[in-house]
Amino acid sequence: MVVQGFGNVGYHAAKFLQDGGAIVTGIAEYAGAIYNTRGLDI
Structure with missing residues (x-):
């Protein structure tokens, strides 16, 4: 999954989903993005 926005809500949502088994493959922010x-x- 790709997370758009990695502020307080985005971080905790991504962490919660990853702890539940989701694989975070990307993070997009206003200044750029990373992908693996x-x-x-997280």
């Missing part, structure tokens, strides 16, 4: 097909460690 193997997943990102």
